[in-house]
Amino acid sequence: MDELMDQALHARFLRGLEKSPDATAIRVGDETVSYADAHRTALAWAGALLAAPGGPPKAVSVLAGRSVTSYLGVLAALYAGTTAVPLLADFPAAKLAAMLRAAEAAALIVDEEGVSRLGELTAEAPDLAGLTVLAPHRGALDVPALDAPRPAGPEDVAYVLFTSGSTGTPKGVRLTHGNLTHYFGLMDAWYDFTADDVFSQAANLNWDSAVSDLWCAWAAGAPLVAVTQRAYANLPAFVARYGITVWFSAPSVIGLARRTGRLTPGSLPTLRWTYFGGEALRYDDTDAWQRAAPGSAVINVYGPTEMSITTHRHTWHPETSTALGVNGVVPLGRLHDGHAELLLDDAGEASATEGELWLSGPQLSAGYLDPADGRGKYLERDGALWYRTGDRVRRLPDGQLLYLGRTDSQVQVQGYRVELAEVEHALIEATGVTDAVVVGVPVGHSTELVAYYLGPERSVRDLRRDLARQLPAQMIPRYYHRLEVFPLNTNKKTDRLRLTAQAAGLYGG
Template sequence: MAEWGTSSPGHLVDLLETTAESTPDRTAIHSRDGAVTYRELHERAGRLAALLRADGIGPGDVCGVLAGPSTEGVVAILAVVRAGAAYLPLCPSLPPARIDDVVVQARPRLVLSAEPTERTLTGDVPVLPLSVAEDRARDVPAPAAPPAIQPEDAVMVLFTSGSTGTPKGVVVPHRALLNRILWGQREYPVGADDRLLHHTRYIYDFSAWEVFAPLAFGATLVVGDFTAYPDFDAMAEIIQKHDVTMVHFVPSVMSGFLGRDAARQCTSLSTVFSGGESLPASLARRVTETYDATLYNQYGPTETCIDSTFFRYDPAAEDAGGVPIGRAVDGTRLYVLDDRLRPTPDGVAGELHIAGVGLATGYLGRPDLTAERFVPDPFGGDGERMYRTGDVVRRRPDGNLEFVGRTDRQVNVRGVRVELGEVEAALTAHAEVTQAVALVTDDERAHLVAWVAAAPGTVDGGTLREFVQRRLPRPFVPDQVVVGDTLPLLPTGKVDHGAVRDLVAAALHRTPGADAPGTGGQEAGGVAGEVAALWRDILEVDQVGPDDDFFELGGHSLLAVEMVSVLNERLGSAIDLADFFESPTVRTCATLIEADGAR
């Protein structure tokens, strides 16, 4: 890894500034508001960084950024990093209670907000709108010297799901991010002719590569800025319009995107990244059959900075099942160990432990949890640590790793790591719920569901979904909540998770009857009839009534995106996904279409 110092080309901040100064007139960002050159981006971020430093913000501090993928979000992130502080991403779509939990734990000195309206945060943390901050920054003189950033200084703090119901903040140091950016540039160089689709929300770690890698090496960011995400048709339109060459998808989103006719016209794509979920070989094959592009499957917990492994997919040598997660990125050591921390032979499953330059410092304010997950590395030097991922893998004879499963109750739901304990804690916070079990179904369209115990007639599944929507990020909200009197127990007194899974499966796949979903009255004609017909096809149910709930029929958020997208295409409408989520019924959907004037 390159040496550190204010003049070293290996310093991430210096890389950003050197590129901006050497290519000032090149386009750095394309968005719906127009193009921003490297000179303009450099000056805006520099002035804002000067304002932060004038307010005493620098190395060792945390500064929040409340923004979705946007020009404003990039400016704010660059400014915080150039000031020497760590940026704390806060997604505007998160429930206020979740944002408050994060803010209380992280205690940022300031939150820069791209939102057009004021927002009050818990803990008396000042919130400064970016428009106001940039106006104020015009009168602040530039500092005489850049901040002295050290390898162990934090560059970002990312919060992930917590098993106790409280999110935990991962502190990522500069050395980890720098290692990942420089390795990526060696493996798949980003050049001046590249354009990357910037659509990953900042709370997810791959967004750091989306922001820093192209701007460090002179490429162009194309900001999606979608009204509803993921809008596959809008995504394809943006890729075609700007000749996007590089894009990252979680497999579930990739599958939905490839299912659209417009996606096949995105012929400019030359590099496609997959991560966040297991990548089926069938989906990988579809990618390489659709595009003349190189496909990389990548894996890495937030605790090891974006990616720890990579696999360059070769369709000529494909295997049945899932695509391997591959080999270690530079500066990373991978250990497949048994429960006594002994290496397992090739082909024998074990827990993956990760060591090397990419490790996070630990969990913010949680030395106990840090010590539990970041343990001494028995194969490394004095003081070196390794991270216990909880992921079970096996090593193939060719040296590549295959993902097998988990050792705990953490699951992956459409690319997002979810602690089932956090979902259960949110459900049991309801006054009528005595117990809750969350799980992921094991059918072909696996999604997050929950079985709760409550007194008969006191609460229903829809009410509980609305309750947790106000407390959890959308990927953490169960697609269906099934209410019962009690939870089945094992002789030991513990919850019988196998029996719960059977109960949920029976509830979700029962034949529609007099009081079952799918019989909400005689199906309507006209627009409502077309909506109902599409729901029957997508959800694979026999009947759909006008007041049936999309999610109670077996839908989930990604299917909802697909459904709305198909309806808008078929009927020439432009209904908004957020409006549908307010009341996800056939009647509401038809009303929105008719109000839009599509018919």
């Protein structure tokens, strides 16, 4: 493998191909594809992309559901030397159109679900009717396959991943081959993945944890097993059926598994590595998972998409993790090698102990597709370019970080600054509810706190009485709603935007 090819993200698949040519590379339900077949298919699709009427596309969108096509489409896009842009086929047509335009995608790879959206998509955006569309599941492609994957340099963009951020407006983040080479170099150094492992793939392909699953598995020559929606009815049985050894998901999955009553001690015996990221990871959930998977390290990982998947990690230990953490949340851990972090206080001054987290280093992405989205987020300071995360953290003497909440989750109530994560923790600790989400809603010239909770029904009077033992009056929510489950977004994270919108509809004004 030449030096330039070795720097390409898709070189990791070639490593797995060499180790395990006849072994399963992808499993989706009962459908499997071997490494050798995936390689041949990706070369054929890459050839078709490069032979497109308008010439080689700058970016290729994979518009699909959970299917083998979606995985092979990402591989084919990279084999063609283009940028992969994974999109969910069930997104609203207007949102899909906006993302395709922003990414300058000139070609689409679609499965059956993606094909079913094309009419609606072109009706919404007639200018997209000229896109090259590959629907490989409908028949052979009448073009020559590539002889070998095309190389890529470290500055070339491998992925565009869209993140909604706090506003719900999609922003395309450009992750380069160089960004991802650094990340996966650390993963290779830290973890002993082999071809005998079996990786879960819980997140959709448009989320950065899916990038981690995919290319860790493929570099090891191990199978990647898509976690379908039905799996959550009995997650331990799903893990056992396929012998999954490596799990990565949002922490909300633990709550789903606990509510089924099947996440019992020893119920996940095959796991040896577990990663949770994307949300605050709570003590009780982590302890439940660790008891279910006693042979697994359970690792809290942190990092915004803009920093190429993760930048911090902390391995759970019941005594030390709970002694270090705050608000019932597991520490974020220490910064990954090669990076830098800044904590800035409310005055914008560097703090040694607490403030908003800024990050810099080799995993700092190439920015957003629209430079306007980066204003106030990608900033120069002290001669370096930084990403401003919007997360408030506290630094411990040993260098580990604790998550305190979002800077945009701080609300002013009666002139007092209230951290919503602290109110949520108090609800769980003081009232007997099993989980809580608190949002702030502007009402008149002030802000009212609205609490959503899971668990036994409690009267508002009793909830407020119990909270008064831990919180000052201005931090006690005025409104309460018991739910059976919290709404989740497509990546199984609690949908706080939906709850905030619901509360605003009920009480805002």
